[in-house]
Amino acid sequence: MTATTEAKARVPAMEGWFSIDENQPHLIGTQCTSCKSYFFPKETFFCRNPRCSGDEFDEVELSRTGKIWSYTTNHYQPPAPYMAPDPFVPYTIAAVALDIEGMVVLGQVASGVDPDELSSGMEVELVVEKLYEDDENEFMVWKWRPIAASSQPNTPPKGDN
Numbered sequence: 044m045t046a047t048t049e050a051k052a053r054v055p056a057m058e059g060w061f062s063i064d065e066n067q068p069h070l071i072g073t074q075c076t077s078c079k080s081y082f083f084p085k086e087t088f089f090c091r092n093p094r095c096s097g098d099e100f101d102e103v104e105l106s107r108t109g110k111i112w113s114y115t116t117n118h119y120q121p122p123a124p125y126m127a128p129d130p131f132v133p134y135t136i137a138a139v140a141l142d143i144e145g146m147v148v149l150g151q152v153a154s155g156v157d158p159d160e161l162s163s164g165m166e167v168e169l170v171v172e173k174l175y176e177d178d179e180n181e182f183m184v185w186k187w188r189p190i191a192a193s194s195q196p197n198t199p200p201k202g203d204n
């Protein structure tokens with residue numbers, strides 16, 4: 044009757060904003076049933092499309108891929124309630140235009156990615172990484188990771204033979 048607690052439960056840091064699937068995480072948004080506009084974070088009361096008066100929404104999984112529209116590296120600790128690692132480490136935020144919906148979603152760039160390798164228009168995919176943890180849970184957040192596996196440093200071969 045002993046509970047095994049060696050593995051912490053992985054839970055979304057922001058409940059309901061995305062699904063935690065090890066391989067295929069998705070942002071969760073809503074789509075207006077009248078004009079088919081997408082919203083993230085979820086809109087559930089009134090459609091924000093000025094030409095639409097819809098008030099019914101379907102919950103939808105948004106596409107996992109997109110293209111970097113812009114990005115910036117933040118060297119300063121963000122204000123509360125943002126949960127930043129302690130000690131603070133600079134992080135890069137990317138604004139990504141989703142492939143299907145076309146909407147722009149902000150997110151941190153995945154850890155281990157060199158900001159110098161980013162460029163506008165680069166293809167990225169959604170991943171989930173740990174934001175912080177307590178004694179029982181690991182709190183996960185979505186991040187953007189470049190798809191290009193062939194992002195080798197473009198160093199010319201040495202010709203000193």
Ligand SMILES: [Zn+2]
Binds near residue numbers: 090
């Ligand atoms: Zn609408």
